Amino acid sequence: MDFENNFLSGGIPSSKSDLSQLTSLHLSKNNLSRELPPSMMNCTRLITLDLGENKFSGSIPKWIGENLTSLMFLILRSNMFMGNIPPQLSLLSKLQVLDLSQNNLSGKIPESFGNFSAMAIANKTKEYIFTSWRFFRLESIWVLWKGSLYEYSSTISLVININLSGNDLHGEIPKGITHLFGLQSLNLSKNHLTGIIPEDISDIRWLESLDLSWNRLSGMIPHTLSYITSLNHLNLSYNNFSGRIPSGRQLDTINNSSIYTGNPLLCGPPLLKQCPGDETDCGSQLVLGGEGVEDELVIQLLLISMAPGFVVGFWVVCGILLFKRSWRLAYYHFFDDMGNQLHVTLARKVANFKKNEG
Numbered sequence: 001m002d003f004e005n006n007f008l009s010g011g012i013p014s015s016k017s018d019l020s021q022l023t024s025l026h027l028s029k030n031n032l033s034r035e036l037p038p039s040m041m042n043c044t045r046l047i048t049l050d051l052g053e054n055k056f057s058g059s060i061p062k063w064i065g066e067n068l069t070s071l072m073f074l075i076l077r078s079n080m081f082m083g084n085i086p087p088q089l090s091l092l093s094k095l096q097v098l099d100l101s102q103n104n105l106s107g108k109i110p111e112s113f114g115n116f117s118a119m120a121i122a123n124k125t126k127e128y129i130f131t132s133w134r135f136f137r138l139e140s141i142w143v144l145w146k147g148s149l150y151e152y153s154s155t156i157s158l159v160i161n162i163n164l165s166g167n168d169l170h171g172e173i174p175k176g177i178t179h180l181f182g183l184q185s186l187n188l189s190k191n192h193l194t195g196i197i198p199e200d201i202s203d204i205r206w207l208e209s210l211d212l213s214w215n216r217l218s219g220m221i222p223h224t225l226s227y228i229t230s231l232n233h234l235n236l237s238y239n240n241f242s243g244r245i246p247s248g249r250q251l252d253t254i255n256n257s258s259i260y261t262g263n264p265l266l267c268g269p270p271l272l273k274q275c276p277g278d279e280t281d282c283g284s285q286l287v288l289g290g291e292g293v294e295d296e297l298v299i300q301l302l303l304i305s306m307a308p309g310f311v312v313g314f315w316v317v318c319g320i321l322l323f324k325r326s327w328r329l330a331y332y333h334f335f336d337d338m339g340n341q342l343h344v345t346l347a348r349k350v351a352n353f354k355k356n357e358g
Ligand SMILES: *[C@@H]1O[C@H](CO)[C@@H](O)[C@H](O)[C@H]1NC(C)=O
Pocket: 015, 016, 018, 038, 039, 040, 041, 042
């Protein structure tokens, strides 16, 4: 059922008709309002529920998690939903796309968010894609991806995405979120989240896009971020992070200072602000941490200790030759003699050899 992009207004009718076979409901980009009617509880076979860009209000009902257990795509973006996010949402064991962005949701991100089991699967099997293909051929949804909205259709079954941006969420990022190994995009931007980025964030191996900008997160930026080899979009701007910006591996490929701005306590490249003790290059290498850095340090120390050795050795020999005439003469004579001797010896050997052959 697709009524996307129209001028529908009013609420969703709480009809007594049987919609229990409905698999796909698109009502996005209308002018719909009011709360979601309990009659929708009966749509237990819904795979897609897209109500984005309307004026729905009230809280997100618990029964979405408890009853609509087939849901794979839940899009409530840009509405006026308020109150807490119900922890029951994590009962949706098939959910892959959760977009609750730009509402008026408050409270904490439920700890249970680590329990979305379909998001904890890294690589879907071909079989899975094939069996669901008939459905997804006809399905399409709009997903915010690296800052722009894209329409996904037949490949939608491969997208795994959480977007809670633009709400009024408080508290910490739940640690459980790092169990969602298959997550490709996480957007928690424009909330009031506090605390740190969990160190285990690198467990989300397939993460491509992480937007935590405009929160109140603090602490050091974990260097484990550099281990996420698929990460190519990161934004940590306008928080309260402190200390040196980690570098190395994947982070060196996202070398853009705008992703760190608005964190007055951050220092080091790509920001222009130097960290304390950065004047000597050697010091900056020491604090960095991570593998490979130690090797680099050893090489640097080796070079540093070689340089004076070379200078001293060079001047001991050349300085003396330059300033002491008699030594200089002796030195050149020595090599001259050695050259002559070598030449004579060689000539003799060759002559002997020829004689023997003859
Ligand atoms: C769900 O559907 C059944 C009939 O299939 C109906 O009796 C019941 O009232 C419906 N529930 C709601 C909340 O509309």
